[in-house]
Amino acid sequence: MKIHKNPSKEQWQTLAKRPELNALDLTSLVATVFTDVQNKGDDSLKKYTLEFDKVHLENLLANEEEIQNAGNVLSDELKKAIQTAKNNIEIFHSSQKEIKNPIETTEGVICWRENRGIEKVGIYIPGGSAPLFSTVLMLGIPAQLADCKEIILCSPPDKNGNLHPAILYTAHLVGITSIYKVGGIQAIAAMSIGTESIPKVDKIFGPGNQYVTAAKKQAQNIGIAIDMPAGPSEVLVIADKNANSTYIAADLLSQAEHGKDSQVILLSTNYEIIEKVLIDITIQTEKLPRSEIIVIALENSKAILMNTLDECIEFSNLYAPEHLILAIDNPEKYTDKIQHAGSVFLGKYSCESAGDYASGTNHTLPTNGFAKNYSGVSLDSFVKKITFQHISENGIQNLGKTIEIMAEAEELLAHKNAVTIRIQSLENKK
Amino acid sequence: MKIHKNPSKEQWQTLAKRPELNALDLTSLVATVFTDVQNKGDDSLKKYTLEFDKVHLENLLANEEEIQNAGNVLSDELKKAIQTAKNNIEIFHSSQKEIKNPIETTEGVICWRENRGIEKVGIYIPGGSAPLFSTVLMLGIPAQLADCKEIILCSPPDKNGNLHPAILYTAHLVGITSIYKVGGIQAIAAMSIGTESIPKVDKIFGPGNQYVTAAKKQAQNIGIAIDMPAGPSEVLVIADKNANSTYIAADLLSQAEHGKDSQVILLSTNYEIIEKVLIDITIQTEKLPRSEIIVIALENSKAILMNTLDECIEFSNLYAPEHLILAIDNPEKYTDKIQHAGSVFLGKYSCESAGDYASGTNHTLPTNGFAKNYSGVSLDSFVKKITFQHISENGIQNLGKTIEIMAEAEELLAHKNAVTIRIQSLENKK
Numbered sequence: 001m002k003i004h005k006n007p008s009k010e011q012w013q014t015l016a017k018r019p020e021l022n023a024l025d026l027t028s029l030v031a032t033v034f035t036d037v038q039n040k041g042d043d044s045l046k047k048y049t050l051e052f053d054k055v056h057l058e059n060l061l062a063n064e065e066e067i068q069n070a071g072n073v074l075s076d077e078l079k080k081a082i083q084t085a086k087n088n089i090e091i092f093h094s095s096q097k098e099i100k101n102p103i104e105t106t107e108g109v110i111c112w113r114e115n116r117g118i119e120k121v122g123i124y125i126p127g128g129s130a131p132l133f134s135t136v137l138m139l140g141i142p143a144q145l146a147d148c149k150e151i152i153l154c155s156p157p158d159k160n161g162n163l164h165p166a167i168l169y170t171a172h173l174v175g176i177t178s179i180y181k182v183g184g185i186q187a188i189a190a191m192s193i194g195t196e197s198i199p200k201v202d203k204i205f206g207p208g209n210q211y212v213t214a215a216k217k218q219a220q221n222i223g224i225a226i227d228m229p230a231g232p233s234e235v236l237v238i239a240d241k242n243a244n245s246t247y248i249a250a251d252l253l254s255q256a257e258h259g260k261d262s263q264v265i266l267l268s269t270n271y272e273i274i275e276k277v278l279i280d281i282t283i284q285t286e287k288l289p290r291s292e293i294i295v296i297a298l299e300n301s302k303a304i305l306m307n308t309l310d311e312c313i314e315f316s317n318l319y320a321p322e323h324l325i326l327a328i329d330n331p332e333k334y335t336d337k338i339q340h341a342g343s344v345f346l347g348k349y350s351c352e353s354a355g356d357y358a359s360g361t362n363h364t365l366p367t368n369g370f371a372k373n374y375s376g377v378s379l380d381s382f383v384k385k386i387t388f389q390h391i392s393e394n395g396i397q398n399l400g401k402t403i404e405i406m407a408e409a410e411e412l413l414a415h416k417n418a419v420t421i422r423i424q425s426l427e428n429k430k
Numbered sequence: 431m432k433i434h435k436n437p438s439k440e441q442w443q444t445l446a447k448r449p450e451l452n453a454l455d456l457t458s459l460v461a462t463v464f465t466d467v468q469n470k471g472d473d474s475l476k477k478y479t480l481e482f483d484k485v486h487l488e489n490l491l492a493n494e495e496e497i498q499n500a501g502n503v504l505s506d507e508l509k510k511a512i513q514t515a516k517n518n519i520e521i522f523h524s525s526q527k528e529i530k531n532p533i534e535t536t537e538g539v540i541c542w543r544e545n546r547g548i549e550k551v552g553i554y555i556p557g558g559s560a561p562l563f564s565t566v567l568m569l570g571i572p573a574q575l576a577d578c579k580e581i582i583l584c585s586p587p588d589k590n591g592n593l594h595p596a597i598l599y600t601a602h603l604v605g606i607t608s609i610y611k612v613g614g615i616q617a618i619a620a621m622s623i624g625t626e627s628i629p630k631v632d633k634i635f636g637p638g639n640q641y642v643t644a645a646k647k648q649a650q651n652i653g654i655a656i657d658m659p660a661g662p663s664e665v666l667v668i669a670d671k672n673a674n675s676t677y678i679a680a681d682l683l684s685q686a687e688h689g690k691d692s693q694v695i696l697l698s699t700n701y702e703i704i705e706k707v708l709i710d711i712t713i714q715t716e717k718l719p720r721s722e723i724i725v726i727a728l729e730n731s732k733a734i735l736m737n738t739l740d741e742c743i744e745f746s747n748l749y750a751p752e753h754l755i756l757a758i759d760n761p762e763k764y765t766d767k768i769q770h771a772g773s774v775f776l777g778k779y780s781c782e783s784a785g786d787y788a789s790g791t792n793h794t795l796p797t798n799g800f801a802k803n804y805s806g807v808s809l810d811s812f813v814k815k816i817t818f819q820h821i822s823e824n825g826i827q828n829l830g831k832t833i834e835i836m837a838e839a840e841e842l843l844a845h846k847n848a849v850t851i852r853i854q855s856l857e858n859k860k
Contacts, residue, residue, distance in 0.1 A: 081835040088535035088829075095533045096543070103525045105518035105790035113526070116769050118803060130841035166839060202803040217651065225803040229653060246855070250848035257844040288844050335818065339546050343817040349826040349852055350819050353845040357836045358829055360535035361817040373548060373632040373655035375815040385805040387773040387791040388765060391780040399518075399788055405511040406787045409596060411560035414687040414718050415783040418680035422779055425676070 001264075001278060001298045005271070005305045016319040018368055019300040021232070021261060026185075026214035033185040034193065034218060041195035048186040053127075055161045060197050062163060062179040070168035082170055085137055085358035092360030093142045096379035108395025115383040117147035118225075120199060122191035123176070124206030127156035127183050131164035132207075138362050138377065139205045140174030146382035150199060151176045154191060156183020188215035192224045203227070205364070205377065227377055231368025232261035235352055236321035238312040239277070240328040241270040244348055248273075248327055249280030254353050255323065256297035257290040265319065266303040267312040274303045313337045320371040323352050340371045396422050431694075431708060431728045435701070435735045446749040448798055449730040451662070451691060456615075456644035463615040464623065464648060471625035478616040483557075485591045490627050492593060492609040500598035512600055515567055515788035522790030523572045526809035538825025545813040547577035548655075550629060552621035553606070554636030557586035557613050561594030562637075568792050568807065569635045570604030576812035580629060581606045584621060586613020618645035622654045633657070635794070635807065657807055661798025662691035665782055666751035668742040669707070670758040671700040674778055678703075678757055679710030684783050685753065686727040687720040695749065696733040697742040704733045743767045750801040753782050770801045826852050 007015055036044040042060065050056050071079070102112040123139045125132055136153065143151045153176045155163055163181055171179050180198055182190060188208075192215075194200030203225040204216060213230040220226050235255040237248055252264040268274050281298070285291050306312045313334055316324055320340035328334070331346040338344060342365030343355055355361045364377035391399070400423045407415035437445055466474040472490065480486050501509070532542040553569045555562055566583065573581045583606045585593055593611055601609050610628055612620060618638075622645075624630030633655040634646060643660040650656050665685035667678050682694040698704050711728070715721050736742045743764055746754055750770035758764070761776040768774060772795030773785055785791045794807035821829070830853045837845035 077835055078839050081832040081839075084536075084829075084832045085836060088539070091535045092533050092541045095531055101525055103522050103790070105521045106514075109518070109784070109789050111522045111790045113808070114765065119769065130839075132840060134836060134840060220650070221647065223659060223800070223803075244855075246851055247848070250844065250851045253844040254842070254848045257842060284844075284847065288847070289841070290844065294844070332820075335544070338816065339549065340814070341816055343819070346818060346820040347822075349823055350821040351826070351848040351852065353833050353837055353842075353848045354539070354821055354826070354829060355817070355819055356833075356845060358832045359539050359819050359821065360533070360541045361819055366814075370653070371814065371816075373653075373814075375813075376817060378543070378815060378817075380810065380815070383805075384770070384801065384803075385808060385810070386768065386771055386801075387785070387806060387808075388776060389773070389780050389785060389789050389791055390762075390776040391784055391789065392777075393779055396779040396781070396784070399514075399784060402511040402514045402788045403783050403786075405507055406515060406564060407783055409508050409511075409560075410562060410564060411719070412684070412687060412783075414680070414683040414714075414720065414724070415786060417714065417718070418677070418684045418781040418783045421676055421680045422781065425674075 001281065001301045001303050003274060003303045006307060007304060012315055012318055015302060015304060016315065018263065019261070024210055026211060030185055030214050030218045034189045037186060037189035037195060038193050042197050045182050045186050045190055045195060048184065049157065049182060052184055053156050054159050055157055057157065057161050057181055060180045060182050062168060062181060067168050067172045067179070070165035073165045074169055078166070079169070082133065082137070082173065086141060086173065088358055088360035089137055089141045090145065093145050093379045106395060106398050108392040108398055109389065111387065111389045113385045113387050115385055117149065117383055118202050119148065120150040120201040121148045121382060122201035122204045123151065123153045124187060124204065124208055124212060125153060125155040125167055126208050126212070131166040133166040133170040134357050134363065135206060136167060136170040137174060138364050140171065140176050142377065142379045143382050144175045146379055148382055152178045152180065152191070152199065152201065154180045154182050154187035157181040185211050185215040188212060188219055192219040192222060227364060227381060228366055228374045229370055231370065232263065233258045234263040234321055234367055235323040235325065236265040236267065236316050236319055237325040237327055238309065238316065239266065239268040239273050240309060241273060242329055243273055243327040245273055245276035245280050247348055247351070248277050249284050251325055251351055252277070253281060253284055253288065253294060256294040256301070257288065260293055260296040262297040264297070264301045265321070267306050267315060269306055269309055269312065271305050274305060278303065309334065316341065320369045322365045322367040322371060325350070325352060342366050342371045342376045393426055397426060431711065431731045431733050433704060433733045436737060437734060442745055442748055445732060445734060446745065448693065449691070454640055456641060460615055460644050460648045464619045467616060467619035467625060468623050472627050475612050475616050475620055475625060478614065479587065479612060482614055483586050484589050485587055487587065487591050487611055490610045490612050492598060492611060497598050497602045497609070500595035503595045504599055508596070512563065512567070512603065516571060516603065518788055518790035519567055519571045520575065523575050523809045536825060536828050538822040538828055539819065541817065541819045543815045543817055545815055547579065547813055548632045549578065550580040550631040551578045551812060552631035552634045553581065553583045554617060554634065554638055554642060555583060555585040555597055556638050556642070561596040563596040563600040564787050564793065565636060566597060566600040567604060568794050570601060570606050572807065572809045572812050574605045576809055578812055582608045582610065582621070582629065582631065584610045584612050584617035587611035615641050615645040618642060618649055622649040622652060657794060657811060658796055658804045659800055661800065662693065663688045664693040664751055664797055665753040665755065666695040666697065666746050666749055667755040667757055668739065668746065669696065669698040669703050670739060671703060672759055673703055673757040675703055675706035676710050677778055677781070678707050679714050681755055681781055682707070683711060683714055683718065683724060686724045686731070687718065690723055690726040692727040694727070694731045695751070697736050697745060699736055699739055699742065701735050704735060708733065739764065746771065750799045752795045752797040752801060755780070755782060772796050772801045772806045823856055827856060
C-alpha cells in the first residue's frame with residue numbers, strides 16, 4: 001500500500017484512477033456461444049458445461065431431491081444465520097415499497113404510479129470454491145418482495161455435477177422458482193434467448209468474471225435489461241485521529257481478500273493513524289488464509305494523507321467508491337456532502353461485512369466509479385413503475401387549451417385534434 | 431389497418447409482434463465518429479455539423495442573446511401553455527421524491543437510503559421541422575427537481591445555425607445549464623467523451639433517430655448510463671361497446687402521425703365499434719396535414735376483435751404497449767391486471783396527448799416491448815439511491831455472530847475477522 005502525503009488537487013485525478021485491467025476481447029467468443037445457444041438450445045449448454053466445467057449433465061435443472069437434501073447437510077447454526085440475514089434484508093427492502101399516491105395536478109386530472117414486478121428475472125451466481133449464498137439472498141429476496149412471477153437462478157456445477165448445498169438451500173428458502181446447473185457465457189446466453197429448459201428472462205442480475213460480464217453486455221445489446229455494469233470490488237475508508245486502526249485494517253483487508261483486482265483506499269487527516277493501520281494490516285494479513293490474494297490487491301491500493309475531512313469527502317466524491325466507511329467522530333455531520341458512493345457505513349462499528357451479509361442493505365453495488373451513474377440493487381431494480389392517469393370531463397376542459405396550443409406548436413395536429421374533438425363534443429352536450 | 435376477428439391464442443404471438451425494422455448497421459460509422467470526437471474534440475463536432483447539418487458554426491454554445499431573444503418571438507399563449515405544463519409536470523414529479531426513512535432492522539442496526547441527483551446529465555433533443563420542446567420539459571424538469579448539478583442539452587442546428595426559439599426558451603425556463611448546437615452521433619459522442627466546450631456527462635437522455643440510438647448504445651458500452659433503449663412509438667387502445675369511436679380514432683391517429691414506423695393497435699369486444707373507428711379514422715385522416723405518414727403507419731396497425739375484456743388485457747400484457755388507453759366503462763376495475771405498459775390512460779377523456787404534453791406524467795416511455803423490462807423516465811431516472819447504515823456497539827453485538835458464521839461459510843475470513851476484532855474489543859472493555 002503506497003502512502004501519498006498531502007497530494008495537490010492536480011494529483012487527485014491520477015490517484016483516483018482505477019488500476020487498468022487487462023481486459024480480454026471476448027466479443028467473438030460471446031457471439032459464438034450466443035449463436036450456438038440460439039441454434040442448439042440445451043444441447044449447446046451441455047456441450048459447454050462439459051467443455052468448461054468438465055462434467056456431463058443429463059439434466060440442467062436441480063431436482064427436488066437435491067434441494068431437499070441441501071438443507072440436511074448444512075449446520076443448524078448456518079441455517080439460523082441465513083434466516084437472520086434474510087429477515088433483516090426483508091425488513092429493509094420491504095421499506096422500499098412505494099405506496100400508491102394519486103396526485104391531482106389540475107382539477108380533474110389525477111396521476112399516479114403503480115409498481116409491477118418484472119415478470120421473469122434471472123439471477124447468476126458464480127462458482128468457485130466458496131458458495132456465494134449471500135448473493136442469493138441479496139437478489140432473491142427483493143425479487144420475491146417485488147412479486148416477480150418467475151425467478152430463476154443459474155450457477156456452474158462442480159466436477160461432480162452438483163451445486164453447493166448452501167446455494168440450493170438459500171435459493172429454495174427465498175422462493176426461487178427454478179435452479180439450473182449452468183454457468184459462464186452459456187448461462188447468460190440461455191437466460192437472454194431461452195432454451196428448452198431455461199426460460200428467456202426480462203432482466204439478468206448478479207456478479208461474475210470477465211466472461212459473464214461480457215455476456216451480460218451482449219444480453220443488454222439484444223434487449224435484456226441488466227442490473228448494472230460490473231467491475232472489481234472496492235472500499236474507501238475515511239479515518240480521523242480518533243479512529244481505531246485495528247478495525248480499519250480489518251475492513252481494508254475484508255475488501256482486499258475479494259480478489260487480486262480489488263482496490264482499497266484509506267484517507268486520513270492523521271499520519272499516525274495511517275502508519276498504525278499499515279502495521280495492523282501486516283499483522284492481520286499473516287493470519288488470513290487468502291493472504292496471497294490480499295498482498296496483490298494491496299499493491300493497487302493507496303493510503304492518502306489529507307489536510308481536512310472535507311478534502312477527504314471531496315476526494316471520495318471524485319473516486320465514487322462502491323463502499324465508503326466513515327470511521328470518524330460524528331459521521332452524520334458529513335453525510336450530506338457525500339455525492340457518489342454505493343453504500344456508506346457510519347462510525348466505528350459499521351463494518352463493511354455487516355452490509356455484505358446481514359444488516360439489511362444490499363451488497364450488489366456499483367463499482368469502478370459507476371456510483372456516479374448508477375444506484376445499487378434495491379427493490380426498485382425488480383419493478384417497473386407504470387404511470388396512470390384519469391382525466392374527467394372537467395379535467396380535459398381545464399387542460400385542453402394547453403395541450404392544443406403545445407401540440408400545434410410541435411406541428412402534431414392529430415395530437416391537438418384528440419383534444420379538440422372531446423372538448424367540442426362536451427360543449428355540444430351543454 | 432387490418433381487422434382480425436377472434437384470433438386463437440396461437441395467433442396472438444404473431445399479432446403481438448412489432449413490424450421488422452430495416453435497421454442500418456451503424457457500428458462502424460459510430461466507432462469512427464466517437465474516435466474522431468475523442469481525438470479532435472470541438473473541431474470534429476464542427477466538421478460533422480457542416481457535413482450533416484450543412485452549417486458552419488464558430489460557437490457550439492447557444493449564447494445569452496439567442497436565449498433571451500427566444501422568449502420574444504414566442505406567443506404569450508404558447509409561453510403560458512408551456513408554463514401550465516411545467517407546473518403539472520413539476521407537481522407530479524415532485525411527488526416522486528423519496529423521504530428518508532431509517533429502519534432499525536436489528537436493535538442497534540439502522541439502515542436508510544438517501545437520494546442524490548446524478549451530477550452531470552445530458553439531454554438530446556432531435557431536430558426536424560417541429561421543435562420538440564415538450565421533451566425539454568419532460569427531461570429538464572425532473573433533472574432540476576433531482577438537483578442534478580449540470581444539465582446540458584444538445585440539439586442539431588438548422589441551416590442558419592439556429593435552434594428553434596421554443597427549444598431555447600423552454601430549456602432556459604427549466605434551468606438547463608448549457609445548450610449546444612450539435613446533433614446526431616457526434617452530439618452523443620461529445621456528451622460521452624467530453625470536448626473543449628461540451629462536458630462529459632454521467633447519463634444521457636432523450637429520443638432520436640437510428641443514428642442517435644446507435645450512438646447511445648455505444649455510449650452505454652463505454653460506461654455512460656442511458657435512459658432506456660429506443661424504438662418506434664406505439665399505442666394500444668382497448669374499447670368496449672360504449673366507447674366513443676370518434677375519440678378512439680383521434681387517439682389512434684395522434685399516435686400514427688409520429689412516424690411511418692409508429693404502430694397502433696385497437697382491441698375491442700365489439701365489432702361495431704371496430705367498424706366505426708375505422709370509418710372515423712378515414713374521415714379524420716383526410717383533414718390532417720401528416721396524412722401521408724399516417725397512412726403508412728396504419729399499414730403496420732391492427733384492429734382485433736376479442737371475446738372478453740380480460741382477453742384484451744391479456745393480449746395487451748403480451749404486447750406490452752408504450753401507451754395503453756382503456757376506453758371502457760369502470761376502467762379502474764382492470765388496472766390491477768395490467769402488468770406491462772409504459773403509461774396507462776383511463777376512461778374516455780384521458781387522451782394520450784394529455785400525457786404527451788401537460789397532465790404531469792412523463793412522455794419518455796419504454797416502446798418496442800421494453801415495458802416488460804423498463805420503467806418510463808421519472809424522478810428516479812435522475813437520482814442515485816445511496817444506502818447508509820449506522821451500527822452501534824449493541825448492534826454489532828446483536829448481529830456479529832450471524833455475520834461471522836456466514837463469512838466463514840463463504841470462506842471469507844477477513845470479512846469474519848472485521849467483526850470478531852470488534853466484538854472481542856467490546857468484550858475486553860467490559
